[in-house]
Amino acid sequence: MTNPVLGFSKKTKEEKIKWLASHYLKDDPDAISVLQKYWNPDANLQKLHDDFIENTITNYYLPFGVAPNFLINGELYALPMVIEESSVVAAASNAAKFWLDKGGFKTEILGTTKNGQVYFNYFGNKASLIAFFDEVLPTLRTSIEGIQKNMKKRGGGLLNIELKDSTAELEGFYQLHCTFETLDAMGANFINSCLETIARTFEEEAQINPAFHDENDCPEVVMSILSNYVPECRVRAEVSCPISQLDPDPDKAQEFADRFVRAVAIAQTETRRAVTHNKGIMNGIDAVILATGNDFRAVEAGIHAYAAKDGHYRSLTYATATEGEFRFGIDIPLALGTVGGLTSLHPLVKLAFEILQKPNAQQLMQIVAVAGLAQNFAALRSLVTTGIQKGHMKMHLMNILNQMEANVQEKEKAVDHFKEQTVSHSAVVEFIENLRA
Numbered sequence: 001m002t003n004p005v006l007g008f009s010k011k012t013k014e015e016k017i018k019w020l021a022s023h024y025l026k027d028d029p030d031a032i033s034v035l036q037k038y039w040n041p042d043a044n045l046q047k048l049h050d051d052f053i054e055n056t057i058t059n060y061y062l063p064f065g066v067a068p069n070f071l072i073n074g075e076l077y078a079l080p081m082v083i084e085e086s087s088v089v090a091a092a093s094n095a096a097k098f099w100l101d102k103g104g105f106k107t108e109i110l111g112t113t114k115n116g117q118v119y120f121n122y123f124g125n126k127a128s129l130i131a132f133f134d135e136v137l138p139t140l141r142t143s144i145e146g147i148q149k150n151m152k153k154r155g156g157g158l159l160n161i162e163l164k165d166s167t168a169e170l171e172g173f174y175q176l177h178c179t180f181e182t183l184d185a186m187g188a189n190f191i192n193s194c195l196e197t198i199a200r201t202f203e204e205e206a207q208i209n210p211a212f213h214d215e216n217d218c219p220e221v222v223m224s225i226l227s228n229y230v231p232e233c234r235v236r237a238e239v240s241c242p243i244s245q246l247d248p249d250p251d252k253a254q255e256f257a258d259r260f261v262r263a264v265a266i267a268q269t270e271t272r273r274a275v276t277h278n279k280g281i282m283n284g285i286d287a288v289i290l291a292t293g294n295d296f297r298a299v300e301a302g303i304h305a306y307a308a309k310d311g312h313y314r315s316l317t318y319a320t321a322t323e324g325e326f327r328f329g330i331d332i333p334l335a336l337g338t339v340g341g342l343t344s345l346h347p348l349v350k351l352a353f354e355i356l357q358k359p360n361a362q363q364l365m366q367i368v369a370v371a372g373l374a375q376n377f378a379a380l381r382s383l384v385t386t387g388i389q390k391g392h393m394k395m396h397l398m399n400i401l402n403q404m405e406a407n408v409q410e411k412e413k414a415v416d417h418f419k420e421q422t423v424s425h426s427a428v429v430e431f432i433e434n435l436r437a
């Protein structure tokens with residue numbers, strides 16, 4: 001048992017590592033050296049990364065890949081993707097190439113507003129609360145003028161404040177439901193600053209309002225925070241082509257379309273399949289979100305809630321094959337930023353934006369939706385034809401070889417051998433062991 005450490009955040013990086021090593025790493029010099037190996041030799045760059053969070057002791061690398069040939073609304077993009085899973089970038093690239101000569105991806109913004117809530121308790125007379133809300137509304141708006149000055153100049157800001165009665169779900173539970181336009185900013189800090197000011201003003205005004213003479217009947221704020229559920233900030237991406245273009249063999253093309261549509265229908269119906277289906281979509285979405293320094297947890301939470309919007313968790317994509325036409329699309333909520341946060345700080349995030357030709361938030365929403373759709377197309381295409389493992393294990397081969405510390409010659413021989421053979425962990429181990437024997 002170690003004792004709790006006090007003032008840890010005040011220690012230097014070296015002191016933190018020393019403490020960690022002595023308490024949890026048996027003072028292993030190799031462990032310390034691993035941590036140090038990942039320090040960046042450029043002290044300024046390292047300092048930048050150190051300052052992103054508290055108690056940074058080293059950097060954690062993930063591969064930064066690129067999936068080219070994405071034709072989106074007639075423009076060609078190469079998508080920057082940060083992800084650890086071997087097959088994701090290859091799958092995205094395959095899907096992009098497949099749709100390149102079939103018109104590419106078409107996208108549409110369905111809305112851009114974000115929202116946040118001031119949650120409060122009120123056990124008094126509802127009519128008094130409504131009258132007070134109507135009276136205080138202009139003051140609430142004025143209270144955030146300072147915060148939203150710049151945002152307003154650019155055409156954004158607070159759009160609306162609505163009083164919501166949620167007492168049917170929870171006794172005494174009311175909300176101020178606030179909607180915002182945050183333009184190219186994801187807007188979390190902006191929205192939260194507005195909400196906290198609105199909440200403070202609301203409570204202060206209530207306390208001096210004669211309508212709430214009895215203390216028990218005065219609205220009391222519990223908390224204020226943006227919502228990561230953003231169904232009004234939504235994007236759609238689609239691909240379509242004549243069924244005959246799906247495969248040179250007409251029978252195979254029809255069979256593929258039918259099996260594909262059926263696979264999506266299964267994911268619309270069965271939660272167990274829908275979760276995995278949507279996980280595959282998130283492979284593409286998260287990879288671009290990470291590369292562009294956006295908040296993947298917010299995006300994940302919002303998208304999964306949207307997948308369950310009718311009370312049943314379903315596929316985020318839809319597919320039809322009717323009247324000779326194959327159509328496949330996705331409709332997802334996405335609150336993204338192309339300014340603020342890490343976007344102007346992390347050199348690789350800046351580079352990702354350069355690669356994407358400096359998109360604004362709406363363009364990034366469209367690119368990200370395409371990444372999700374492409375990933376799902378690639379996964380379903382494998383699943384309803386060859387099965388997933390063929391392509392997946394081929395991409396995983398290098399990881400198995402690296403685990404076995406295979407040298408260059410062994411790797412070359414293995415790659416050559418497994419061009420024709422099915423990759424499995426045991427088959428690779430056996431192949432390398434035979435080589436070494």
Ligand code: MEV
Binds near residue numbers: 276280281380
């Ligand atoms: C693996 O990361 C993703 C898949 O499972 C997605 C799917 O099943 O649709 C292949």
